[in-house]
Amino acid sequence: MSSKYDVVIIGSGLGGLVCGYILAKNGLKVAIVEKHDIPGGCLQTFLRKGVKFETGMHYIGSMDEGQSLQRFFKYLSLTDKIELSRLDEAGYDVVSYLGDRYAYANGHEAFTDILSRHFPKERNSIGLYMRRMEAIAERSPLYSFKNMENPYWMDSSNMQIGVAEYIRSLTDDVKLQNVLAGIMPLYGGVADKTPLYYHALITDFYNKSAFRFVGGSDIIVHLLCDSIREMGGEIITGMPVNKVNFDHNGATGVTLLNNEIIEASHVISDIHPALLMDMVDTPMIRKAYKKRIRSIKQTLSNFTVYIKFREDKVPYLNYNYYHYPGKSVWDGHFFYMHMCDRQNQKFVKSAVLFESMGWEEVAPWKNLPPGERGAEYEDFKARKAQQMLLNLEKQFPGTISHIEDFWTSTPLTYRDYTGTLEGSMYGILRDKNAPTESFISHLTKVPNLFLAGQNINAHGIMGVIIGSVLTCGAITGIDNLIKQIKNV
């Protein structure tokens, strides 16, 4: 197969960029094609009235020396060039439930000690819980760099246990059950569906250490794009891929919206797999596969209020705030995060306020283009924002009087700006009742067509980077790649 590129990557989200970096570093000629003018997908930020807002990457974990994400950031040449601000070690996340606030502290012992003050009779259960979270994380090969005999190994047993059922088995204290599930927005959790595996990895990831980016998550995009270009890769923006091309041996490249054809020996898709299914027409991808991919349910989307505060009025919160208004954390929440502009900041300039929202709430406007959705849509957004800001005021009295301006986004915005199906935050919904059906491999039946991004392996910075390593390993050889990562 004679081709212009070794690899063409569809989509420049985190997964596309990390794959581009790894493959270019391994000497392959790479092109990344992005439909938007700006690369980055969920890592994008935007400016309004001089302040920056992050859209889909607000905090990261495990970045202390030797911890799992730090190892990958070193390999990706990111560590020395980004500035991080550590979240409060005595409470990086705060869960507000039935009128009380519960701090999640870094480190298993501190986590157990602080929660045990609220639940003195439950110290053993809390300790057991943290040990189980760590044990699950430790078994995950590329997360812990242990059990590396098979880096592609998936923890199917913990994929078949639901997070809610596990927590119920641990303690009869309903309040504690809810508090332990208090980070469920980080994975779009559904009580009777979400596997324990994802909860455990995310819990351990942030419990090890937790940070915000100083100045915004888009630094990752700039650095990865610069490195990819320096290594000879190309990043084409403002151009959707319309079609993957095939001959009888496999994929031959892609066709862009402007009918330009990019030839390549390998194709990696970083877009939502259901969208990819509309671009592939080859007998190698069977109808049954397409049907399965299209039938997987999505995680919920959200409604977001982006807030600009008046200068020097609102104290900077060095933690993330998860508020649950009802009896069960699985029934609804908002979460609230401040943006970090510089180290040791005293006051905050911008913040985001999220509440989960289903696609059906915005479905009436789904076929209308941005900016042309009419007065009813604007009214819907204004009412929702008002209700959310009033709820915020109840939690942090005096806050709304310091708001200078605010903007909103809906599931339609996520659909339009990241291309994710139904605007879902984290892509497909993993289901412990159907672990195989709701799992998507990085491999397809086409030998040189691969998948990357949050819908394979796992979502989030760690899940997507590990997934990208697994995807690229199928092209460059996984053992060689792991050796490179270990040796940086």
Ligand SMILES: Cc1cc2nc3c(=O)[nH]c(=O)nc-3n(C[C@H](O)[C@H](O)[C@H](O)COP(=O)(O)OP(=O)(O)OC[C@H]3O[C@@H](n4cnc5c(N)ncnc54)[C@H](O)[C@@H]3O)c2cc1C
């Ligand atoms: C609100 C929100 C908050 C989050 N907060 C965090 C957090 O604090 N920490 C964390 O670790 N994770 C967080 N996440 C999750 C994390 O951002 C994602 O899991 C991850 O960034 C997804 O990366 P991806 O590679 O799957 O690509 P995506 O970000 O989904 O990007 C896909 C790209 O493909 C492009 N594309 C789509 N169709 C085409 C086409 N036809 N042709 C060309 N290009 C196309 C899109 O424009 C987009 O740029 C958050 C997510 C959301 C939504």
